[in-house]
Amino acid sequence: MTYVLALLIGFIAGLRAMTAPAVVAWAAHLGWFDVSGTPLAFMGYRWTPWVFTALALVELVTDQLPNTPSRKVPIQFGARILMGALAGATVGAAGGSLAGGLLAGTLGAIAGTLGGAAARGKLAAAFRRDAPAALIEDAVAIGGALLIVAAVP
Numbered sequence: 155m156t157y158v159l160a161l162l163i164g165f166i167a168g169l170r171a172m173t174a175p176a177v178v179a180w181a182a183h184l185g186w187f188d189v190s191g192t193p194l195a196f197m198g199y200r201w202t203p204w205v206f207t208a209l210a211l212v213e214l215v216t217d218q219l220p221n222t223p224s225r226k227v228p229i230q231f232g233a234r235i236l237m238g239a240l241a242g243a244t245v246g247a248a249g250g251s252l253a254g255g256l257l258a259g260t261l262g263a264i265a266g267t268l269g270g271a272a273a274r275g276k277l278a279a280a281f282r283r284d285a286p287a288a289l290i291e292d293a294v295a296i297g298g299a300l301l302i303v304a305a306v307p
Contacts, residue, residue, distance in 0.1 A: 156249030160242035164259035167238035168266020176206035187248035238263020
C-alpha cells in the first residue's frame with residue numbers, strides 16, 4: 155500500500171509540483187505519519203510546510219498566467235520529478251521504505267506530468283478556454299493529495 159500511495163502522491167506532483175510536498179509536509183508536521191527518525195525528518199519541521207505552502211500558492215497563481223511555460227519543458231518537468239520523488243520518498247519513509255517511495259514518487263510524477271497535460275488539454279478544448287480546466291486540475295491535485303496523505307499508515 156505504501157508504494158501505491160507514493161506513486162499517487164508523485165502523480166499529484168505531476169499535476170501541481172508544489173502541492174504534493176506541501177500537503178506531505180503538513181501531514182508530517184501535524185503527526186498524521188512519522189518521519190522523525192528518517193533522513194526526511196525535515197519535512198515535519200515547523201517551517202517546512204509553510205515554505206512549501208507559499209510555493210504551492212505561487213504555483214497556483216502562476217499556472218493561470220498565459221505566458222507560463224508547458225509543464226513538459228525540461229525545467230518544469232524536472233521540478234515535478236524532483237518534487238514527486240521528495241513527496242513519494244516521504245510517504246515511503248513513513249511506511250518503512252524510503253527508496254521504494256522515492257522510485258514510486260518519481261514514476262508517479264512522470265505519469266502525472268504527461269497524463270495531466272493531456273487531460274488538461276482535452277478539458278480546455280471542451281471548455282474552449284483553459285481557466286476552467288486549470289481550476290479543475292487544482293481541485294483534483296489538492297483534494298487528491300489530502301486523501302492520499304490521510305491514507306498513509
